[in-house]
Amino acid sequence: MLYLFATFVVLLLMVTGTRGLTLLFGLGINVISVIALLVLIADGFNILVTTGIIAIVILVVAIYMNVENGNTANTAFQTSLLIMAFILLITIPLEYWAGAQGMGPENQDELESFSLAAGISFPQLAIAIIVINSLGVISETSVAITSGLNEIVSNKPTLTPTEIFNDGFSVGNKILNTQTNTLLFNFFSATFPLFFLIHSLGYKFTDILNDKLVVAEILTTLICTVGVILTVPITSFLVYHKANKVKLKKTDN
Amino acid sequence: MKKNIRLLVIVGLIVLLATGLTYFDSFLYHDPVVKVENVVITSKQTSTDEYKNTDTEYTQKVRAKLLNTDKKGQTVSFRNTYYNSQLTDTKYRVGQQVILTKSGKGYAAKNLKRDTPLVFTFGLVIFLLYCMKFDRRKLFISVLINVVIYFGYLQIIIGTHNSILLPLTVVTALLISATALLVILGPTYSALMAYSSTVISTTAAILLSVFVLSMTGYSGMHLELDDFELQPYLGVFLSQVLFGVLGVILDETMDISSSLIEMKKEVADVSAKTLFKSGINIGRELIGPLINILLFIVIAENLNVVLLYLSNGNSVSYTLNMTLSLGIAQLLISAIGIVLTVPITSFISSKVITRR
Numbered sequence: 177m178l179y180l181f182a183t184f185v186v187l188l189l190m191v192t193g194t195r196g197l198t199l200l201f202g203l204g205i206n207v208i209s210v211i212a213l214l215v216l217i218a219d220g221f222n223i224l225v226t227t228g229i230i231a232i233v234i235l236v237v238a239i240y241m242n243v244e245n246g247n248t249a250n251t252a253f254q255t256s257l258l259i260m261a262f263i264l265l266i267t268i269p270l271e272y273w274a275g276a277q278g279m280g281p282e283n284q285d286e287l288e289s290f291s292l293a294a295g296i297s298f299p300q301l302a303i304a305i306i307v308i309n310s311l312g313v314i315s316e317t318s319v320a321i322t323s324g325l326n327e328i329v330s331n332k333p334t335l336t337p338t339e340i341f342n343d344g345f346s347v348g349n350k351i352l353n354t355q356t357n358t359l360l361f362n363f364f365s366a367t368f369p370l371f372f373l374i375h376s377l378g379y380k381f382t383d384i385l386n387d388k389l390v391v392a393e394i395l396t397t398l399i400c401t402v403g404v405i406l407t408v409p410i411t412s413f414l415v416y417h418k419a420n421k422v423k424l425k426k427t428d429n
Numbered sequence: 430m431k432k433n434i435r436l437l438v439i440v441g442l443i444v445l446l447a448t449g450l451t452y453f454d455s456f457l458y459h460d461p462v463v464k465v466e467n468v469v470i471t472s473k474q475t476s477t478d479e480y481k482n483t484d485t486e487y488t489q490k491v492r493a494k495l496l497n498t499d500k501k502g503q504t505v506s507f508r509n510t511y512y513n514s515q516l517t518d519t520k521y522r523v524g525q526q527v528i529l530t531k532s533g534k535g536y537a538a539k540n541l542k543r544d545t546p547l548v549f550t551f552g553l554v555i556f557l558l559y560c561m562k563f564d565r566r567k568l569f570i571s572v573l574i575n576v577v578i579y580f581g582y583l584q585i586i587i588g589t590h591n592s593i594l595l596p597l598t599v600v601t602a603l604l605i606s607a608t609a610l611l612v613i614l615g616p617t618y619s620a621l622m623a624y625s626s627t628v629i630s631t632t633a634a635i636l637l638s639v640f641v642l643s644m645t646g647y648s649g650m651h652l653e654l655d656d657f658e659l660q661p662y663l664g665v666f667l668s669q670v671l672f673g674v675l676g677v678i679l680d681e682t683m684d685i686s687s688s689l690i691e692m693k694k695e696v697a698d699v700s701a702k703t704l705f706k707s708g709i710n711i712g713r714e715l716i717g718p719l720i721n722i723l724l725f726i727v728i729a730e731n732l733n734v735v736l737l738y739l740s741n742g743n744s745v746s747y748t749l750n751m752t753l754s755l756g757i758a759q760l761l762i763s764a765i766g767i768v769l770t771v772p773i774t775s776f777i778s779s780k781v782i783t784r785r
Contacts, residue, residue, distance in 0.1 A: 177642075177645075177648070177649040177650055177754070177757070177758060177761070178645075178649070179641045179642075179644065179645055180638060180641050180642060180758065180761045180762070180765075181761055183637065183638070183641050183761075183765060184761050184764050184765050184768065187765060187768045187769065188716070188764075188768050191709065191712070191713070191716075191768050191769075191771050191772055192713045192716065192768075192771075195713055199716060199717045199720075202717060203717070203720060203721075203724070206721065206724060207724070210724075210728050211745070211749075214732075214735055214736065214739065214745075215739070215745060217736060218736055218739035218740055234725075238717075238718065238721050241717070242714070242717040242718055242721075266553075270546055270549075270550060273545075273546040274541075274543050274546035274547065275519055275525075275541045275543065276543060277515055277516075278514075278515055278516040278517055278733060279516060279517050279733055279734075279737075280517070281517075282657060283517070283657075285657070285658065286657075286658075286734070287517065287737075290737055290741050291478050291479075291480065291482070291740075291741055292512060292514075292516050292517060293476065293478055293482060293484035293486065293512050293514065294482055294484065294512075294514050294516055294736070294737060294740040294741070295482030295483050295484045295513075295514055295740060296482075296514050296516075296736055296740055297513075297514060297515075298514050298515050298516050298733065299515055301732060301733065301736060304732065305729045305732045305733070306729070308725050308728060308729040308732065309725060309726055309729035309730075310725075311721075311725045312718070312721040312722035312723070312724060312725040312726065313722055313725075313726075315718065315721065316718040316719070316721065316722055319718060341562075342562065345561060345562040345563060348563065349563055349564045349567075350613060350683075352563055352568065353567060353568055353571065353609075353612070353613050354609075354613070354676070354679065354680040354683065355680075356568060356571075356572060357571070357575075357609045357675075357676045357679060357680075358676030358677055358680065358722060359676070360572060360575060360576075360676070361575075361605065361672050361673065361675045361676040362672070362673050362676065362723075362726050364579050364605075364672045365668075365669045365670075365671075365672035365673040366656075366669075366730055368579075368582070368583065368586070368668065368669075368672075369655065369656040369657050369659040369665060369669075370656065370657070371583050371587075372583070372586060372587060372591065372657075372659060373657045373659065375583075375587045380459065382457065382458050382459070382460075382528075382544075383540070385543075385544045385547065386528060386540050386541065386542055386543045386544055387540070387543075388540070388541075388543070391543045391546075391547055394547060394550075394551075395546075395547070395550055396729075398550045398551060398553075398554050399550065401554050402553065402554055402557060405554070405557045405558060405561065405563075406557070408561065408563075409561060
């Protein structure tokens with residue numbers, strides 16, 4: 177495994193040169209943040225508050241270390257924060273409703289030697305799982321759409337809000353497609369062992385539709401898609417707002 | 430505009446109707462389904478285990494009305510115990526629908542009925558898509574075709590008892606990436622370029638990683654600890670890597686090749702060398718965010734089991750070793766793929782574009 181890591185580092189430096197060091201540094205901070213999150217939750221800190229704080233740290237690193245244009249980075253960061261807040265807002269009632277927390281009967285073999293009275297709120301952890309799952313997708317989508325839109329706006333500064341929204345959707349179409357693919361293929365990756373096991377357990381269709389693990393995976397994929405979809409209007413709004421502010425300042429002078 | 434609002438209202442109503450229907454679909458179930466009417470906690474016991482985890486075990490007596498079977502309308506009651514942390518058990522609340530099984534003369538809770546929130550969330554995604562001016566048709570077609578392919582894949586691995594898992598995964602990966610590219614880019618040269626780059630990069634990354642890993646005999650990797658300990662271990666692991674990384678590599682190859690095509694349009698006599706260099710420059714910016722996407726997906730996937738290990742008094746390093754070693758290996762192979770994609774795509778695109 178160490179060799180695998182070494183292979184990655186060598187290839188990264190060969191392809192990206194010194195930029196690779198910044199990349200490695202950013203990844204390192206993200207990994208450390210995640211480990212900190214795990215340890216804090218295990219120590220009994222409130223799961224949702226801890227996840228929220230660590231998620232903000234991760235977004236700062238993921239966006240500001242990867243985007244050189246300050247204006248784009250600011251808009252993308254604001255978008256990501258709003259999306260994350262929205263994801264929390266819809267995930268909390270949905271998880272409460274669906275009760276798809278923790279592990280299912282399919283995990284029984286793995287759980288044999290464990291004390292199940294863990295003292296951790298797994299319903300809250302289920303919400304944290306969806307938020308963390310979305311972080312990478314959300315930050316990438318918001319950066320891609322912001323930089324695409326900013327480029328259009330800087331070329332023709334007299335855009336109306338409708339035009340900016342239309343441009344947002346034309347930039348967003350392709351990104352929505354590729355991100356949905358990423359989410360969908362990762363759903364395939366996570367669920368084929370599960371479905372294989374479910375078959376050997378002889379589940380009926382209605383059992384599968386209500387199965388805790390299946391529902392949890394589908395909810396994660398769907399809620400992340402909601403985040404990607406909402407990135408477009410929010411980014412368009414923020415970009416329009418900022419372009420207007422700049423215009424007002426110019427007329428003041 | 431009026432037409433849009435009418436369409437939106439229709440979609441909204443269909444979503445609400447579908448969600449509502451799942452609320453009354455208990456007649457489709459073989460097992461008895463009940464609606465909880467009253468819950469009384471009959472005992473409560475707080476305990477602290479050897480790892481200093483404090484948890485409370487509750488027993489609740491649930492009274493509920495049968496919604497299906499020939500005893501429909503009758504009231505039944507059952508007992509349910511759960512820990513406050515609810516790792517594998519569930520606390521039932523008034524108003525929830527619960528699927529039961531018969532145990533002796535009485536009933537026992539089997540599972541929560543979750544199809545209503547599931548359909549609602551699905552409907553929410555569809556509704557949001559209709560609220561906005563996205564090109565929905567393309568999205569629906571590609572998702573639908575890919576889900577059908579995945580369904581076929583599942584049927585075959587089940588039918589062959591997982592014996593030809595890896596070759597099947599490769600074929601499926603080839604099919605789903607072709608579908609995605611054809612729907613997004615259409616049958617164009619750039620789709621073909623992106624496809625060949627994706628295939629070559631992914632193959633190179635996996636072969637290289639398997640070579641490096643086998644040199645050390647897969648030391649430090651707990652292949653046997655994959656999801657549900659499904660066999661063959663290596664096949665399952667590589668299949669998961671392949672599906673996981675495919676989406677981001679497709680994203681990357683499409684970005685690089687379409688930017689280079691744009692460049693050729695603007696500067697007609699651009700040389701292959703210049704194109705290759707710009708490809709590397711564009712790709713360099715993509716690597717970080719794409720690795721991040723997979724990093725968080727992989728971590729989130731394992732969060733439950735990581736916290737179970739940690740709360741059972743295991744050290745952080747032992748926990749990470751047991752629960753995340755496969756995830757980290759998956760991430761490293763994916764990262765190698767993401768990095769390799771940059772020069773491979775730039776090379777292929779620059780050659781093909783200048784030749785045409």
